[in-house]
Amino acid sequence: MALEVDPAPAGTVVRALPAEGPSRPEHAEDFTALASIVRSSGLLRRRYGYYWAKLIAVPVVTILSIGLFLVLGDSWWQLFTAVLFAFVFTQIAFLGHDAAHRQIFRSGRWNDWTSLVIGNLFVGMSYGWWQHKHTRHHANPNREGVDPDIDLPVVAFTPAQATVPRPPVFRWVIGHQGWFFFPILLLEGLSLHASSVRRVLSRAPVQRRPVEIAFLAVRILGFLALVFVVLSPGKAAVFLAVQLGLFGFYMGMSFAPNHKGMPLVPHDLKIDFLRRQVLMSRNIHGSRVLDFMMGGLNYQIEHHLFPSMPRPHLRRAAPTIREFCTTAGVLYTETTLIESYAIVTRYINRVGLGEKDPFACPLVELRATPGAIILTRPRA
Template sequence: MSQLSPRSTGPQPTGIRTTTTRTTARDGGYSELATMVREAGLLHRRYGYYWTKLILVPVVTAAMIAAFVIIGDSWWQLATAVVFAFVFTQIAFLGHDAAHRQIFRSGRWNDWICLIVGDLFVGMSYGWWQHKHTRHHANPNQEGADPDIELPVMSFTPAQVAAKRSRPVRWLIGHQGWFFFPILLLEGLSLHASSVRRVFARGELRRRAVEVSFLAVRILGYLALVLLVLPPGKAAAFLGVQLGLFGFYMGMSFAPNHKGMPLVPHDMKLDFLRRQVLMSRNIRGGRTIDFLMGGLNYQIEHHLFPSMPRPHLRRAAPMIRAFCDANGTRYTETGLLQSYAIVTRHINQVGLGDKDPFSCPLLELRQVASKTE
């Protein structure tokens, strides 16, 4: 309960308005916060920043392909595979920004950037990602609603653990936190496979023909290039390293954001501000972490203002932290390594049968209140 009480925040950043009592508005004070953020100019577009990155995408990709061809039949290509994995992940971060309308005002322009960057350069279906990621943003860490806590090989809730009754399986689940990060080595292959399944599955999918065409060029063209330059053995090693590290890098960037934060029962109603802040975690680390994680380290700010350009997230963080502190909403921020330790520990707790390892502080408060009535 003390987690929700107002905390002393010391001197406030210039321009920050604070309150001394807990906000009681239906949106948890989000309207007031949004006004502050808008007045600070933090929702303005950063065209120079994003055009620079968009121009670099084909330039860097062409340079990598040229280097790959020049190096030719050599085991040094495994080092090239590492660079490819890094570059593809960085490009995927840019697609993520476009999907959230951070780059252009025009939804159509952002959509086409997602299709070109995501489908054609990375090999991930924009339609698949948009459907999945939109549900996550609407209901972070909510049981039965957030697809990011519904994975076939992991259990994130007690109900998921209870459904797996085989003794060997339950032993593995009890230690699943230790397997979580190695499993991420398969995430790259899974992302491509999920994308292909989505574009050929039944159901509505805008610009299906474009996605099929772009994915075919990216995936088949990339495989053809690798097999033309490298013999089968080295080609398999190259693809294994590239896909493995791509998935690992993606997973290591997304996993710290919500794993190990409170889980919310499916039928629980929360105001928008607390729904987004209490279920998200920021990662400290300065500009190096900002770059390596593609801005995902400012997960609280991103969830509150998904269309905020990436460079503004750093500037918005002190303002949002001060507002949350003043209104008694817990704002969670940790170091990167500490976040991974938290993820591992909590996933293991779920697997070992802890009935409420991610207990929501708001739910606890309501339960205490109901007992005292």
């Protein structure tokens, strides 16, 4: 089994090489073997103490933050409170993400209600909308035409998206979109709220729609009322701009390094589960402080392979999964946080300029034969 590598200046080279024969059924068994190792290590067991501490902290920290807001009153010092709210709401959203992935309780119903209360009532983000979107992403990360996370209206993530006819000004923006991507994240918080409201008020299927509408109304309208009652209109507008902007920026900066700039998958290319999740994901290595700040999303490979694995176990599982992938000849990509942002910027700019990126998107034009093996090499 040969490894084909191009001398690309940066990024990851991916090639599909024909297997020795019409199929390689053992590839389907790779994940089964890995899952057995992980399960026997106890890494899938629940962490009730860890999560109950966080669940109790959610209302406590929220009440304390509101109390601080009331004490400061109509003051420009509230801009620091806006930063605090952005941080608190993002951390609460991470906990809702864990519940939605069944990491907290054995009962699916308990996890659903936990995520619904956390997402809708505390963060102002529809659980039903997020679940529909995020489930499709997990099933097919970076698959063209399927993964909603690479199908955004303001950024072109694939060469095909970059070639869509646009007015000259928009073409210039797309050509430099890598530099605009991170500032655009300042609008992500507003977009999350708007998408949530639009989903629950539309005809799209949403389980427990009345509850979602009620919780969103209490959270969004109640927070707006609190801000405008305590602050003068000018200060309130600035407060909301800072809070929503930083909330969206923090969320976006936590999710952006995970898949952007990793290989794209053509719609009709079939890849076994292990490679589909590992090759399209990137880990960010760092300290436990980074783990906390990113809500465990820096262990994206482990999370995609085992979505129900409790967040505290992701760091422990990483060495085992890295070793298994190395033995199986599957690239396990990890880098630093700063380098990941640089990779994302370079990649998005190159897509916007219309380049067929030789390291990040070779699968776009690839039509692999049955039983193809995906092999990779990390960036130089």
